[in-house]
Amino acid sequence: MSQRKEEGGAILRRRTKHDDDDLPDEIVLDILAKLPVKYLLRFRCVCKPWYSSIANPSFISTHHLNHSYVIHIPRNIPIPFFPGSSHSSDQVCTLACDRTFETISEFRVPFTFQSGFSHFVGSCNGMLCFTSSRSWSNVVYLWNPFIRKFKRLPNSQLFIMSLGIGFDSQNNDFKVVGIPRTFAKPKPPPEVEVYSLSSDSWKRVELGISWRPNVVSHKFNCVLRFPFVCGHLHWMIEMIEEGGGQEKHDTSTILSFDVNSEKFKELPLPDDEGSCITKCVTSFKGKLALIKFGNGTQPHITQCSIWVMREYSVIDSWNKLCVLSIENLTDLIGFTKDGLLIRKSSRPVSTNSELESKDKFVLIDLETLHEKEISTHAKYGFDEATYMESLALLDGTNVISY
Incomplete structure (x- = not known):
């Protein structure tokens, strides 16, 4: 010694x-x-x-490259607003091993939202981003729990519907991108707002891409957090288009935002015939991924087709990784390094002479298709993200150390 x-x-x-x-x-x-x-x-x-x-x-x-974990945060059901009430201080983040999901440490969310529980926007290079669970709130926080600092961002000028966080590697800068809510259905948002941590300010950025003239309506798919892959943030837009006659059909595209250049472009989805209930864009092992959901051949079975873009922005590199048939799927949580994390409903069990149904969280290995149950105290599901310890500093105004 x-x-x-x-x-x-x-x-x-x-x-x-x-x-x-x-x-x-x-x-x-x-x-x-x-x-x-x-x-x-x-x-x-x-x-x-x-x-x-x-x-x-x-x-x-x-x-960053030497310390990677998984962080998961319970989802809470916001209760009706009461003046002077705040609830996000009850939320606890759990840091876990990325392979075993065993708890390493826990830390409480150090800020509160008067309008309800916090909503986890995402994690990027050790920086966590939260906003209010209430859609009308534009309160946003950045938080580095390992240096015990958080920062409230200045208010956005647009009515933000959804947020994503990314890292500008050219300027060593964190950026938060806000997609505004649009009330004119056929049109996409003409511009977004981008927050820069280095300048501590928001600015408006034009979408800069042409919009299909036959689009009747559109919406952003928010099943999962918007993935940051290869320096780009990604959103999936689901649209209804008119055909040559009176018929209408559904179509989708991926909207990609280069955090360095602050330019948008569209990425087409892979060609895949067959029925699809819904789909979402995500990331798996550092690559852009797509999950398509369809009905299985048996009741209570959901069929999940998982695609991965092997070479970023090369459309022909979309590759169907596997197709899963999942029984009693109730919620998709996301990917870890080892597979797909989901929530499944289970059969009711007898507790104190009463029947109680308790969902279970399962990690599916995409190579062996083995299912491993994950232990968690979350009641209503949880958000999960790859996380790394970070020395990234928060400076300037509205920074609080605790």
Whole structure:
């Protein structure tokens, strides 16, 4: 034990001209990059060079690659609004191992929403984004739980319907993109609002793509959080189009937003004949993915076709990964590194002479199709995302440390 302390002391000791036996700086930084955030926050105080190195964007990016987990947050059913009431402080985030789902730590949401429970927008490079569960609220928070700081964003000027969070790698900047609610049904939103953490402000960005003239109505599919893949945020738009006569048909497209250039483009879906009840865009192992839902051959069976875009933006690279037949599917939660996480209804069981039905959460391995039940205390389902410890700082106004 004493030998280990001496070795640790040698690494932590400030280098001088006479310390010829000390480790080279690049090896020290490589060791630091493998340490948890809580230790790095302390080590910033060792000396100014260490503080500068740990705060360097390049070091932060390297640290991201070494620490990946799963974070899940229970969904709550908002209760009617009462003046002076706040409920989001009751929500607890759970950090878990990305393979076993075993709990590593828990931390309470440190801010509250007067209009109801918080809604989890997403996770990107260790930064969490939340908004109110009430659709008329434009309150948005960014939160880095590992440095124990959160920030309320300035209010958006548009009536935001849905949000996504991404990271601008060219400018080392987090961005939140807001899609506004549109009341003119045939038209898409003519512009969106983009928040930049570096400038701490919103700006409007034109959609910049032509719209089909025969579209009667459209809506954004919000089954899952909007995925951030290859520097792009993605939304699925479901449309009703008129044909040559009076007939109408459904069509869909993926709207892609380049967080670096702040430009939009459309990505077509894969060609796949067959019935489909609904579909959603998501991500799996860092690639854009699509899940299509259809009726199975037996009652209570849902058929899920899972597609993955092997090469981003190359339409011909859409590949059907597998087709699952899932019994008693009640909710789709999302992908982890190991498979698809869902909620299934179970048969009622007798509890204190009463029948009680309790849903179960199941992780499906897409290679073996093996189902593994996940333990959680969530009553109404939960939101899940890949998460990594992060040194990403929150500075400027409306930043609170706790």
